[in-house]
Amino acid sequence: MNGTNTLDLGEWHWMMHILQTIDVGLVVVDREYNVRVWNSFMENHSGISPEEASRSNLFEIFPDIQREWFQHKIDSVFLLGNRSYTLWEERPYVFKFKNYRPITSMADFMYQYTTLLPLKSTDDETSHVAIVIYDVTDIAVNRLALKDANTALEALSITDQMTQLFNRAHWENQLTNEYMRYNRRHDPVSLVMFDIDHFKKVNDTYGHHPGDLVIKAVAKTVLETKRETDIAGRYGGEEFGVILIGADAASTRFFAERLRKRVEALVVEADGHKINFTISLGIAEMSKEMKSHTHWLQCADAALYSSKRGGRNLTSTYTMDMKLDEGH
Ligand SMILES: Nc1nc2c(ncn2[C@@H]2O[C@H](COP(=O)(O)OP(=O)(O)OP(=O)(O)O)[C@@H](O)[C@H]2O)c(=O)[nH]1
Known part of the structure; x- marks a missing residue:
């Protein structure tokens, strides 16, 4: 960033590059749940390109999302301006992606940890919400396997x-x-x-x-x-x-x-x-x-x-x- 706290074109370019290539999902929606950012992680796992996603309604391009629940979550971030989280233990995923690592992992879908961040405009109002999706499949599968092993061990001991x-x-x-x-x-x-x-x-x-x-x-x-x-x-x-x-x-x-x-x-x-x-x-x-x-x-x-x-x-x-x- 330069001294005046604004981005020059070069910085903007590499910032966008980072957002595109980072190994987490990034979706930005506006108040109407229209998609404004859809990075390559999202494209790779959903098969939906940023061009298709851009300005389309999130719930229309991704009808698998539990709309009532997730919309309420986004609305609360707009209203309160606070971050919000969804743990995989409570809800295994927000975006149902098929798991792409069948050899290293036993899960049929990607377990996700999701964060919702309020994005403020210059007048300090929350104008957009960023949805950040972390792939936690390996952690979840290991944790679940451990739980299964403990249950089996307990049964064995009695x-x-x-x-x-x-x-x-x-x-x-x-x-x-x-x-x-x-x-x-x-x-x-x-x-x-x-x-x-x-x-x-x-x-x-x-x-x-x-x-x-x-x-x-x-x-x-x-x-x-x-x-x-x-x-x-x-x-x-x-x-x-x-x-x-x-x-x-x-x-x-x-x-x-x-x-x-x-x-x-x-x-x-x-x-x-x-x-x-x-x-x-x-x-x-x-x-x-x-x-x-x-x-x-x-x-x-x-x-x-x-x-x-x-x-x-x-x-x-x-x-x-x-x-x-x-x-x-
Ligand atoms: N095959 C086998 N035999 C066992 C096992 N556990 C105990 N036994 C045998 O069970 C037999 C029990 O014999 P006893 O307590 O004398 O009783 P019983 O011959 O059934 O005679 P009553 O109870 O008076 O009708 C012993 O010979 C033990 O070796 C096991 O897991 N497998």
């Missing part, structure tokens, strides 16, 4: 990999939550503990791999039998737990018996063998007498033990006369 049920740590946390919830609200909630009968014999007779297939088949049956709201976990090697939200002992028995019969009907084929097996189950409905979630578990275990003693392939419901094993 899932038993063999069965896809919750792992013991997470399931037991859920049990504690349900125990505490009951103490606040007293809505019925029941616990079913069960394990595979004579599972050691399955391993000893057929081997560890067929044994694993049996465990997986049981877990799959649990997932197919339980309700969406029920919480199923692998408690130990061949021991499982299901928390039934909103269910008393009687309705839990329907679930337990349905599960028992479905497992009884299963045939797992492994290494040329057809393997049949059964499960034994114990039910404990939560009550005010239960002193902790561990106590609740012990009651369900006592009922499970009663099923084992009764001959296996049975469902038993906890009663006060059952002896508790303090092992948990």
Whole structure:
């Protein structure tokens, strides 16, 4: 710039060159949203030349823009004379450009960070608004990939990999939550503990791999039998737990018996063998007498033990006369 704060022709020329070649989008609109500047970034990504864009209405040459929202944003800049921003996290783009870097980037479109700047005329009035568009696709894609990875990691940390049920740590946390919830609200909630009968014999007779297939088949049956709201976990090697939200002992028995019969009907084929097996189950409905979630578990275990003693392939419901094993 020269001393009088005006541009000579040479300076004007290179200023325009910078605006044209800079790697951000630059659009200037007047109060009627007619385009006055449309730089090469905009041309390259939209296919609309500056000649086509010049003096055309922004919303007519780019009908993809959400007009009501964006017009309101431009109007506020005219009215208040303040800058305004649009983050990609709130709205991925203003101008929908197809992403032009499919090899380096996974996104189908360009993520954008957009700034709206008031441009003042000599009388200090905002006569135009500059829209500056930054391509933030790489940042957005990396950030989103990180978020996905964290979600996957979180799922991994609570899932038993063999069965896809919750792992013991997470399931037991859920049990504690349900125990505490009951103490606040007293809505019925029941616990079913069960394990595979004579599972050691399955391993000893057929081997560890067929044994694993049996465990997986049981877990799959649990997932197919339980309700969406029920919480199923692998408690130990061949021991499982299901928390039934909103269910008393009687309705839990329907679930337990349905599960028992479905497992009884299963045939797992492994290494040329057809393997049949059964499960034994114990039910404990939560009550005010239960002193902790561990106590609740012990009651369900006592009922499970009663099923084992009764001959296996049975469902038993906890009663006060059952002896508790303090092992948990
Ligand atoms: N294949 C396989 N076996 C497992 C796994 N986890 C535990 N086991 C086996 O499960 C068996 C459990 O045996 P026990 O606790 O004696 O119970 P059981 O033979 O089922 O007898 P009851 O419960 O009294 O009917 C043991 O032999 C463990 O090695 C696993 O992930 N895969």
